[in-house]
Amino acid sequence: MSLALERLAGELAGVVGAAVELERPSDPKHGDFATNVALRLAPERRTSPRELAEELRQAAEQINGVERAEVAGPGFLNLFLDAGWYGEALAEMLAAEGRYGAASSQHLERIQVELVSANPTGPLTVGSGRNAAYGDSLARLLTFGGNEVEREYYVNDHGTQIDLFRASVEARRHGEEPPEGGYLGDYVFEIAKSQGDPVPSMIKSIGQTLEHFRVQIDNWAYQSEMEKRLPALLEKLDTYTSEGALFVRSSALDDEKDRVLVRSPERGGNPTYEAADLAYLADKLERGFERAIYVLGADHHGVREWFRVAARLLGDDPGKVEVILYQLVHIVEGGRTKKMSKRRGDVVLLDELIELVGLDAARWYLVSRGPDQTIELDVELAAEHSQKNPVYYVQYAHARISSILAKAGGTIEADAEPPQELSEEEKGLLKRLVEFPNVVREATERRSPQAIPTYAIRLADDFHRFYHHRRVIGSRAQSFRLGICQATRAVIARCLDLIGVEAPETM
């Protein structure tokens, strides 16, 4: 929470002897900030909520920055703050510069975020784009919070799907149809035009798409490398052979069944994906990550429990493993919905979406929906509406402020005296800015980066309203208002950065 708000909450907590949370009521009549602490505490204090609130009210009115306090409803305490408090809040934001909103006291960790990890059997789809936009934004939030974060892409470069992909390309090179279960997409024809193993070049092209999408992968891990660690790993595990296949006794650790790690000779004798998962997790944990976050599509829902079991099989803490599932992206064509399939070739590529709606709009769009929500993407509609994407509304506010600050010239006084009486527009905007640290904290804790674009829209909204009603340059409160502009611009820029979107000076 912002320091100015923390100070208020702290002083109230001192009075009541318990933690106090201050929230911003939706109705301004209910104060600038309010707390329900009396309601929560009344039962254990054996008193009525209103009585407790009244006690708190009298103490609150003695606190510096509180203009007046009211008890309302069943026992809410509503605080009305004076201009001095708003000045304090603004000074804090300006002093913190770009760090405003970054967490200061939480437990920091070394975190790995594994994201995308799509098979290199074709270009990235918008489904992978959703994974990338979500995972990267989460990584940015965690980094902003002070954690040490690494983004990793796990490449399935070995196995049935890869063999089918190579065979499909090879077939097209000879003008033949791909084999049963092979890859039918148009891109296979393109790849078939060039010589050599299509897998390495596909991996390279995926990397380029991600880089263009502003996702910086710190490390690429390869399934084939992980499988090399298997023999040593298998010796340490409780395994047995049945019908020629090697099983691990995972059911002993609450898994729903024992898992095959190495297939029987009749089935090729190759290690399964679960085996590679296990070796890969061992590798992650050995590298010292205190938390391994997997960002996976909802179709991987079945493996969620497996990763936790895997940690236990390795004798490590399953609490270090965090699996985040996001629902799939479906494509809508002519009013009909269908699931994407890379094998069938029913896909919308991430590169296509970017081309169609623009990079910023694509990132904004894909991160704006909560991970639990299925996205139904109508490409035609998306292209048609792209100019109306709220990202431009937010970027416009940033550009507009940049223009004002350029016109005003000079430096901003961090401690500009607030006017005697603040307008509703100034208060509204400042209150929104005061909320920012909480928004960041909750977005991070709840793994909900979509809260950032939502907040950014509200902030831009408050700014545009302020701009229309209150003149900045040439007003008596110019210095203070320039400070507000400066702080607003910094927070908008931060929001956009957290979701990988540009903050333009001009548009």
Add this chain to the structure above:
RNA sequence: GGCCCCGUAGCUCAGUGGAUAGAGCGACGGACUUCGAAUCCGUGUGCGCAGGUUCGAUUCCUGCCGGGGCCGCCA
């Protein structure tokens, strides 16, 4: 059959154990001699259904209805 996600405005979606549930799109009407009109101001309808927990539930729990997804020696 077991498990996961969703059901909020005409549409696409936010949101929260609290006081009158929001935004964008769409529709209609206003506002540029003044810091950027990609803007602002105004006009409407809604938490799938039924119970439970709670001072208070759209939010948590259970059941039902409806939609999507996963349950293979596939990845």
